[in-house]
Amino acid sequence: MDIKREDLLRLYYYLKLTRRLEDRVTSLYHQGRILGGAWTSNGTEAVSVGYGYALEKNDIAAPYFRDMGVFLIRGITAKRIMAQYMGKKTGVTGGKEGNVHIGDLNFGVFGFPSHLADNYPVGTGAALAFKIRNEKRIVAACTGDGGTSRGDFHEGMNFASARKLPIVFICNNNQYAYSTPLRLQMAIKDIAERALAYAIPSKIVDGNNVVEVYKAAMEAYDIARNGGGPSFIECKTMRMHGHSEHDSARYVPRELLEEWKKKDPILTMEKYLMENTIAGKEELDGIDSQVKKEIEEAEAFAEESPYPDSEDCLKGVYATPIEEERGI
Amino acid sequence: MDIKREDLLRLYYYLKLTRRLEDRVTSLYHQGRILGGAWTSNGTEAVSVGYGYALEKNDIAAPYFRDMGVFLIRGITAKRIMAQYMGKKTGVTGGKEGNVHIGDLNFGVFGFPSHLADNYPVGTGAALAFKIRNEKRIVAACTGDGGTSRGDFHEGMNFASARKLPIVFICNNNQYAYSTPLRLQMAIKDIAERALAYAIPSKIVDGNNVVEVYKAAMEAYDIARNGGGPSFIECKTMRMHGHSEHDSARYVPRELLEEWKKKDPILTMEKYLMENTIAGKEELDGIDSQVKKEIEEAEAFAEESPYPDSEDCLKGVYATPIEEERGI
Amino acid sequence: MKEITYLEAIKEAMDEEMARDPGVFVLGEDVGVYGGAFRATEGFYEKYGEWRVLDTPLSESGFTGAAIGAALVGMRPIVEMQFADFISCAFDQLVNVAAKNHYRWGAATPIVVRAPYGGNIHGGAFHSQCIEGFFFNVPGLKIIAPSTAYDAKGLLKAAIRDNDPVIYCEHKYLYRRIKDSIPDEDYIVPIGKARIAREGNDVSVITYGAMVHTALETAQLLEENGVSCEIVDLRTILPLDKKSILGSVKKTSKVVVLHEQTKTGGVGAEVSALLSEYCFDFLDGPILRVAAPDTPVPYSAQMEEAFIPQTKDVVAAVEKVMRY
């Protein structure tokens, strides 16, 4: 599979945008300028950027909380995300929700419900709708390694495979679920083995290599789009920060982090682009400057944005409110 | 593995006892003498008899509703079961519960909660207790083919394997879940493939051959008892009645039933016993007479038993009731 | 006009909506070839095909989650729980995903979950539960519970057209036991509006579901004693129709709240609390509740009869408030 130069550069751009956005959120968190906690995908950005970029406009993403790349790629701007993190009215959810609990149907992104793997059945349902309506759209649903232990992982995968639905399940295997290592999470060696239980074809990819993730996603999407049913992609990577920014992750062996630091997805991509003479250092620096500017603007936008009104709290519980209810 | 003659005859006895008990329940149901519905394991008795008989006294069974053989083998008498079916005070649950919703800790049988596969995690918990306390006891938990689609199947299997717990998971694959055929339930060919997702060793056995089921269970129990962790046994069989006795099962192809009728577990066992000259027709008839008598006595016992008192309805909600509550 | 049963009303509502709107489809266990455990979708498979009448794997969370996802991309799924009791397995998807989607990120989730609920059928603890209590404290859900064939049809149609997740509590005991004359034309019964099932002046009996019929029996018996009962059939449980509840009690000043659900934390508690809060000056006596005792549903006929509120219990309660 050949990837256009332009696409490779966009992948690089989104890797950088994701990293810089989340790094900035981390700083702001430590400065006390974020409302609540901060979760980042640091070190694993290639997963969400890779599978997110492979989606077509009308497809649906059913993400989890380390999928910042997906949000950005689909069109949820850094501005809105930064405002979201600060609990502002201009945030993705107008202050109703926080941080990575983002969704926007205008961009084909399902909201992430905290409850891990809930989006596997939910994504399956969108794929079911596409199948019923005979539309050539697909769904990509993602969860973490820990999320694969949940019943909803099983029920979503099983339903999708029984009906051969157009969905691709992604797993960000960053080796830890909060403090829990894979060893206590499951007895199998590769999470891809879970897919055997559903006769779902699976692939293991280097989750730090955005090109690999992107290619695997493209192939799987293609199969799904053409009636071939679901696939499962395990992206092997490593969570480089704590579970959230308040967690120092002392339980992770330092050597493991050292080892994975060398495989950083951005470094990996820079090397790939330069070694294959797709882009030079200057061009990449140019992209980085653009990203920096975008993040600065996003922060300024968020800072200047107003907070929501307290009365907003009562709005939006129902899509079809019952008039009589307002009487009292 | 050699099986003692005495054990083979007991296996035969329990096959017969299960069949005759449930056949009688079926007749009584059609005469309107059963309270509520009637579910039988007709055609699949070798599963529960085989895995139930292989258990030792201190082991735990976490059964599902087509496990009549297990109830009987563990020591819950036909009398109490018949009374249970009639909603009598002398029934296994004193009239609080009905039909196959049976459990009795005196005999190491966990109650069956209707919600299929709930007993997979519950059984896993008992196995965890045995491991914590370093006891040489094991658990056998069972569900149907349909039950394997539930999240609790996944969560129970996964936890048991991550901790290498002494439990054996049994699946009564009778090819239908109510009216739903395997084809709509899952995309895999053998349910045993589900075990691959947990690195749990599995075995497929002829679920109509009680000797095979018994042997497979013995082997798996042995592994579990000696620290080898969980196993999964898929028993391939066929549900020969409707889902419950009100269901004519028109959705099952008649040829399929014809084919499986020839493989009836009782016929199979009789053939085995006679061809291997373990027992002659007369001896088997003798066993059958004994079974018949037992069922007749059970029915008489149940018929003569009193109904529960209506006030019993208020008793037993809590194991430690709160005295003050009684004030009002 | 034609006479149909409560069950037929449910069936007709789905059938008509499926014919009207290609986005409507049914999924659940055994709803396809078999036509559903209670036959509510009989013939649908033949009529609408296997992609609009879907037999699912045995996985309530999975297929409820799938319904939510389908709804998010424009479908109007109807989920059939085989028995309401199994909705417990889909609790997380309903409470945390469906109920909160719109508030959290502005996405409407138009699903209907049909929940065949209630006792009196010797089903025991797992085939008789009233499940409205599981969801009654969950903003974002709507809960409805028709007591007549007319309402069963009209409310189900309204639920299917509604843009919010609706739990539709259909009482199994009523399926084949009650009938109504139903108009030939399309109609809906609006969600959120109670119904005065019988007008009266002396006491309000506020109830819903199968207990409406118990209340009607009570009213008939008491009429002979000169007591005039007004019966309020809530129809929608969440959100409650406060106006109708308060309106009736402002007239009668005496109240009995009746439900089959167990007493503590039941819908009756909320009705009572609303009255004490907004209607206290009109109250002429204590607000009595007649409800199932706080136990699981027992199996044996004797215990089940003691468990489910009977006409005599309601008569006793009404007589008690009338003595006030």
Place this chain on the structure above:
Amino acid sequence: MKEITYLEAIKEAMDEEMARDPGVFVLGEDVGVYGGAFRATEGFYEKYGEWRVLDTPLSESGFTGAAIGAALVGMRPIVEMQFADFISCAFDQLVNVAAKNHYRWGAATPIVVRAPYGGNIHGGAFHSQCIEGFFFNVPGLKIIAPSTAYDAKGLLKAAIRDNDPVIYCEHKYLYRRIKDSIPDEDYIVPIGKARIAREGNDVSVITYGAMVHTALETAQLLEENGVSCEIVDLRTILPLDKKSILGSVKKTSKVVVLHEQTKTGGVGAEVSALLSEYCFDFLDGPILRVAAPDTPVPYSAQMEEAFIPQTKDVVAAVEKVMRY
């Protein structure tokens, strides 16, 4: 005597019970090496080893079910939900297995489920929920919710020794914010008994959890205006201590019910209904409820503050009933 926080009280209770009884063990996500998301089991792993402080796979239904099974064979498991909100995933096991085991087939299920609940921590809809409403209509469960460090310890010990499934609602907001002097000796606080958190004569404020502190602030403020509030801290939510509730209101004749849980179908509705039913003649005015509005928990500080009942809201309610 020593001063410890609410969180330390929880930790001590577990620690002492684990030391006392080898059947007690803890399981849940990250309770082991990490010591729990809120550090409630810090040091336990080192002290009791990996088989009594179990990091489980991410599967609430699985490990809650496992706790039930372990309890059935004689253990006394403590399940930690990382946040109470995730208890939704274990709903079926709790409601249909744990709650009904004893009634259905006579088997005691002594498990404790620790549920770190409540808002005021900018956690949004999935990290702030009050979950008592999910279980309040489920006979067979016990629900407790301490408001002080003293009770946190004594109630948790009682729960661990209790033979029934207990949902232990520990308010996250209180973890490090409140302290108590705790006796050095072993003690328990009995399940099923409310506590008069402050004596008073004019009005009863009935509440529990973090709101007890809001009520105490209210009482202090109103004392200056000459209003004497009695504060009833329910402590046990299911079953409710009816005697204490009725006792207080028989004395004061005026009531405000207060909780952080959303209003409709909350515990307050039941308290109100009990009063109207058993104490009507003593009531001297409407029973007002102060509670969160019927919405999911919003995230932004502005909205969350509007959502969670504040002292000023309780003051207003008390003043309103006092004007009656």
